[in-house]
Amino acid sequence: MERFERVSGIAAPMPLVNIDTDMIIPKQFLKTIKRSGLGVNLFDEMRFDENGDEIPDFVLNRPAYRNAEILVAGDNFGCGSSREHAPWALRDFGIKVVVSTSFADIFYNNCFKNGILPVALPKDQVDFLMDDAEKGENARITVDLESQTVSTSDGTTFRFEVDPFRKHCLLEGLDDIGLTLKKMDAIEAYEQRAQLRSPWI
């Protein structure tokens, strides 16, 4: 996985609550057996009409936000299914950070596995960033993982919390499976204990 250090880019505002995984990547795009190439279908039903033409007022179709790398969204972002196609599509489009007041658990988890940083902030701070993002192209936001801060172009800075282990993995670009396989002794020892204790499993 690619290392994540800091992102300084355009933030697109999506002031909607409960943006679900069906919106992020509708199911007709889940038939792929690959991870890549989903960016063109990100937010498909909000981004394109029935004829496949762009819907001009959808935020990512507006000239100022076409190259957004950050999304600022309403509460409970990523609710719904466990499909990892949602972070794959975001990442493939170029989104590296999502800011919201809260995230659905599975989506939150899936982000870290794909080099996306979900940033949870209190409501007033998300509102502030939303306002800032709505001002358009000049609204570049900088997200720095090492110092756990989000800053706007006028220098306002908010600090966010992130689990230290996840932070470490993201900063170093570490692969979970490789890390876990190093603990194979503990896994084997567990399996032996479990075999004695609950042989029916």
Place this chain on the structure above:
Amino acid sequence: MSRPRTLYDKIWDAHVVHEADDGTCLIYIDRHLVHEVTSPQAFEGLRMAGRSVRAPEKTIAVPDHNVPTTVDREQGIANKESRIQVEALETNARDFGIVYYGVNDVRQGIVHIIGPEQGWTQPGLTIVCGDSHTATHGAFGALAHGIGTSEVEHVLATQTLIQKKSRNMKVEVTGSLGPGVTAKDITLSIIGATGAAGGTGHVIEYCGQAIRELTMEGRMTVCNMAIEGGARAGLVAPDDKTFDYVRGRSHAPKGAAWEAALAHWKTLGTDPGAEFDKEIVLKGEEIAPVVTWGTSPEDVLPITGTVPHPDSFDAGKAGAVQRSLEYMGLSPGTRLADIEIDTVFIGSCTNARIEDLRDVARVMRGRRVKDGIRAMIVPGSGLVRAQAEEEGIAQELQEAGFEWRMAGCSMCLAMNPDQLAPGERCASTSNRNFEGRQGRGGRTHLLSPAMAAAAAVTGRLSDVRELV
């Protein structure tokens, strides 16, 4: 004496392989269920890294999400992309030595229905699947939740998952349900009360008399929708109903192993005095048959209610309500029972078990699907279908005007050809009413099987209590 523990605490403690200083744990996984949509990239990852599946005997694969539900599927799947996904699953299962229930196997069905049916699901286990409705298996007192594809790959390779412990939440439903009120009404009412994010970061234990009085099927319906309330997992403490359900199933323990398992299962319930981080209580006798009016499962009201006005919500939600009413083509003040529907879908891992079909048959007895209404029943598994045929329900329902399909997820997520057209309004026993979930522009009202049957009879959302 050790500290009193919850059911969740006990299962968690028994599965910790390793705990880091910051509380990040490696948790052992007892059962891994795999389906065609969220697994191909995980197997691809294994192959690329030259890894094998650590415990193929604990891994079960079944295609369900995008399989067609028409009888002619025996001749093969017409849609090329779906066919490739199903074939990839079959190849992966064969190459890695995993149990596989193919499309033409009578035991095939929705992954969360066949896990319990085949006895893979048992109390006290940790169960994962690349699907958020894995919470269903919590009805047996198993810790079960959805995972993403990277985690699917992680579990395949290591039989463990990296996790931090969630908080404990207790949802108690006291008293008994009134006539015509079912498990679906309980679970939707809970989401209505807590909101779609009310359970985020928590594992819910459902308890109380109304939960105890539910059958295993009903408990599965309740746990199934834990995720719609934001919780990754929902649990019900195992009891005699649980044990009776598991006993004798293909992959359940037998003989002396059964006795040992049973003795362990009886110790799993939450200890008296154990503390929960969050608690809510609902009165069972106050729960009415409910329907959703919007595009989030929290948008739920008793069928006797009216479509709400966006202004009655706080500022953050008002915009979403406005948008969802436009999408749903509804105006504030309309009586829910006046909303006319086009389609009825009875299916999904929430409500496609035999008891659900019996509920539908009970309401339909002596009645017919209203002319012009498309009504479809998609049993949750080949075995549910076979049982309904044996009980004569299948034939009754077909005579009443329902289509009788083969097992699969079908119109729950509409990845196969079973879809709503734009603007088509559906009374659905599934679990998600998101925009476009059942087909682009399709409008979904979630409700119980009995309520869906009532809607089929009248052609509008209806109070089933007037029909029973």
